[in-house]
Amino acid sequence: MKQFTISRAAKAADVNVETIRFYERKGLIAQPPKPVGSGVREYDDDTVARIRFVRQAQEIGFSLREIAELLSLRADPDADCADVRGRAIEKRHEVQAKLAQLSRMRDALDELIASCPGGGDVKACTILDAMQREPGADDIVSAKPTTSFRKATQEMKTTILTIGGMHCDGCARTIEALLSRVPGVRKAEASYDERLARVLHDQHEAAAADLAAAVAKGGFTAKAADQ
Numbered sequence: 001m002k003q004f005t006i007s008r009a010a011k012a013a014d015v016n017v018e019t020i021r022f023y024e025r026k027g028l029i030a031q032p033p034k035p036v037g038s039g040v041r042e043y044d045d046d047t048v049a050r051i052r053f054v055r056q057a058q059e060i061g062f063s064l065r066e067i068a069e070l071l072s073l074r075a076d077p078d079a080d081c082a083d084v085r086g087r088a089i090e091k092r093h094e095v096q097a098k099l100a101q102l103s104r105m106r107d108a109l110d111e112l113i114a115s116c117p118g119g120g121d122v123k124a125c126t127i128l129d130a131m132q133r134e135p136g137a138d139d140i141v142s143a144k145p146t147t148s149f150r151k152a153t154q155e156m157k158t159t160i161l162t163i164g165g166m167h168c169d170g171c172a173r174t175i176e177a178l179l180s181r182v183p184g185v186r187k188a189e190a191s192y193d194e195r196l197a198r199v200l201h202d203q204h205e206a207a208a209a210d211l212a213a214a215v216a217k218g219g220f221t222a223k224a225a226d227q
Contacts, residue, residue: 009043013051020051026064028054028071041092121219127176135204140176156186159208161197167191171220172191178214182206 010017020043024031029050031039050071057067064206070087073079112127122128166172170191173198179188184205199211208224215222 001046003044004048005040005042009048009051014050014141015051015057019055023051026068028064028068037139057135061091089194111127121171121174122215123219127183156200157203159199159201159211160225161199161208161211161215161222163190163195163197163215164223165219166190166192166195171218172197174218175215175220178218179211182210182214185211 004012006017006020020029023029029047030045032043052073054064054067057070058064058163059164062070066087070084073083084128093153163175164227166175169192172192175190176188179185179190179197179199185199186201186202187200188197189199197211197215201211212222212224
């Protein structure tokens with residue numbers, strides 16, 4: 001049987017030396033006895049294969065505890081392949097659930113990034129604000145509810161706001177983001193050059209005062225043209 005020093009065993013199993021020592025501390029592999037007198041510990045083919053097994057099992061999602069159980073099954077003459085298959089199926093279900101969660105996280109991040117103006121006062125940062133929102137219907141990792149078709153029967157209005165305190169186009173994007181989050185607002189456009197914001201909204205859900213209050217959260221002033 002071929003013998004390996006720890007460095008050669010690590011290379012053969014495609015791990016580093018510290019990984020082998022970690023597996024030894026966790027009891028996943030046995031540490032070879034130290035030779036009498038001088039010399040170095042040597043690892044045999046079976047141990048290298050076991051190291052490779054542990055590494056590959058980790059790569060597909062098994063925890064060290066689960067890997068220890070798989071190793072026990074492999075060494076049990078009465079164990080059945082169905083036992084291993086069942087554990088693999090269970091692990092796949094866990095991976096699938098994690099993938100679904102990661103997908104929701106990705107979608108939530110996409111939504112946050114899309115709503116971010118990309119500039120302006122950090123006090124009006126839509127991403128930071130969303131992260132401190134109370135969980136519920138607007139939870140950033142929950143599924144977005146389907147938009148109702150009540151919009152067709154709602155009384156819509158376009159309000160023009162005169163904006164004070166803008167210093168750049170980034171300020172305009174911040175104001176758009178703030179207005180877009182007001183319930184009832186369907187569209188918000190702000191212009192730094194004109195110092196104006198045009199807001200399409202359901203006047204029964206969002207009054208001009210609500211729009212002005214939202215803009216004020218960013219440190220700006222707003223006044224409706226008809227006020």
